[in-house]
Amino acid sequence: MFRRVTDAEVAHFRANDWVHLPGYVLPEYVRRLHEHILSIESRGAADVNPVFAKKAPFDWRLGDAIRDESPAHAFLSPRNGENAARLLDVQSVRFLKDKWMIKQPQATSGQGPTSYHQDFPALGLDRSKHIVIWISIVAQPAQAGLLRFRSKSHHLGSLGRNYEDEFDIHEKYPALKKLEFSPAWDMQAGDATVHGALMVHGAPANTTSSPRYACGIQYFDAEALFTGAVSTAFEFIRKDLQPNKPVDHPQTPIVYSKALGIVPDWQDESPRPRKLQAG
Numbered sequence: 001m002f003r004r005v006t007d008a009e010v011a012h013f014r015a016n017d018w019v020h021l022p023g024y025v026l027p028e029y030v031r032r033l034h035e036h037i038l039s040i041e042s043r044g045a046a047d048v049n050p051v052f053a054k055k056a057p058f059d060w061r062l063g064d065a066i067r068d069e070s071p072a073h074a075f076l077s078p079r080n081g082e083n084a085a086r087l088l089d090v091q092s093v094r095f096l097k098d099k100w101m102i103k104q105p106q107a108t109s110g111q112g113p114t115s116y117h118q119d120f121p122a123l124g125l126d127r128s129k130h131i132v133i134w135i136s137i138v139a140q141p142a143q144a145g146l147l148r149f150r151s152k153s154h155h156l157g158s159l160g161r162n163y164e165d166e167f168d169i170h171e172k173y174p175a176l177k178k179l180e181f182s183p184a185w186d187m188q189a190g191d192a193t194v195h196g197a198l199m200v201h202g203a204p205a206n207t208t209s210s211p212r213y214a215c216g217i218q219y220f221d222a223e224a225l226f227t228g229a230v231s232t233a234f235e236f237i238r239k240d241l242q243p244n245k246p247v248d249h250p251q252t253p254i255v256y257s258k259a260l261g262i263v264p265d266w267q268d269e270s271p272r273p274r275k276l277q278a279g
Contacts, residue, residue, distance in 0.1 A: 001029040002079045004266060005086060013087045017154040017196040018182060025135055025190035029074065034137050034189065036071045037213050040100050057114040057203075058145075063098030063215070066251050072098055075217045078264040080133065081256025084219040087194060088129045092222035092257035094247060096130070096233060103145040103212035106205040114145070116169045116202035118153075121161040123197060124231030124238075125247075128154075129221035130197040136187035137213040145206035147193055149182040154198035169200060176200060222246065222254050 003024060013019040025033070040061045065072040076095050084093045104111050120128050134147055153176060162169050170176050195201050206212050218233075226234065228243030237249050256262055 001026050001074045002077065002083070004079070005083045010086050013194060013196075014089065016149075016151045017199040018149040018151065018201070019087070019194050020182075020185065021133075021192040021194060022188070023190055024133070024192035027190060030135075030137065030190040032071045033135070033215065034213070037100050037102070037137050037215065041102055041211075055110075057111050057205075058101045058103035058212070061100040061102070063100055063217075065095070065098040065217070066253075072215075076253060076255050078256050078262050079266070080217065080219065081254075081262065082264050084131055084133075085256045087131055088196075088219075088221060090129055090221045090223070092259065092262075093219050093255055094222045094224075094252045095255045096218035096220055096247075096252055098215060098217045101212075101214045101216060103203070103206045103214075105209055105211065106207055107209075112205045114203040115162060115165045116150070116200055117162040118159055118198050118200055119195075120158050120197040122163075122232040123220075124227050124229040124233055125197075125220060126225040126227050126244075127221060128158075128197040129224060131194050131219055133192050133194050133217045133219070135190070135192045135215045135217070137189060137215060139186075139188045140210070140212055141186045141208065142184040143204075143207045144210070144212040145203045146185070146187060146212070147182075147195070147201055147203050148184065149193075149195055150176050150200040151180045151182060153179055153200035154196055156198075156200075158198065159200070219255070220247075222257065 009019050009021060063072055064070040065075040067073060075098050081093045106112060123130060156173060156175060159169060159173055225244050226241045226247050234241060237251055240249055241247060254260060254262060
């Protein structure tokens, strides 16, 4: 369902903190994901997104990959886990969450650009070894509101919470303007991008006439500790977590670990994660 990231892609990510992965999701599976996002969209009003207190720049749905019967359950595959481990240069990886992001055409919805920000301030983790694999569910042009990245911005450290234009991150940190923007590429169904927790990223408004359909899957270093901070990353399980302890919870299973024998079989054409334990 997912291809293996190449050594060149790993090197690009480690140098820039983002990478473009053409054809990351295999065609048959991305068709199932397309059907799934349409069924999610049909629920009606967007789920409450605690990141955005005001009008969100896209419709947001919490995913259901943790459910065995969900088509998204393969996000817990050790294939994704191993890819995440290689990108992050860690020994074991946990799944954090999946979410579905439908950016409606600006002309009919009023949804505007997604502010440039970093994900790290919302995580509540003691380290920044975290990635988002952002999958394009349909073929769509850059004008649909696809992500852009400020290459190597992770070297500037944590720049503060900025999800609703609390400040103009480029004006507050002029060094960002000297960093190269990622290309404004079109994406095919199943193409993906990956970005790290300290990567400054955002997206323009959707100026096409069709919704932008995307899914974001989050993974992080399994050895990371929960800080105890009120964070949007663990809003639904925070009461079960202990500060300064690993995020050991049934909803955040380890999806890759050689020590635990959780590794992918790349010969299997349609891997499904076996029943995983939290850790």
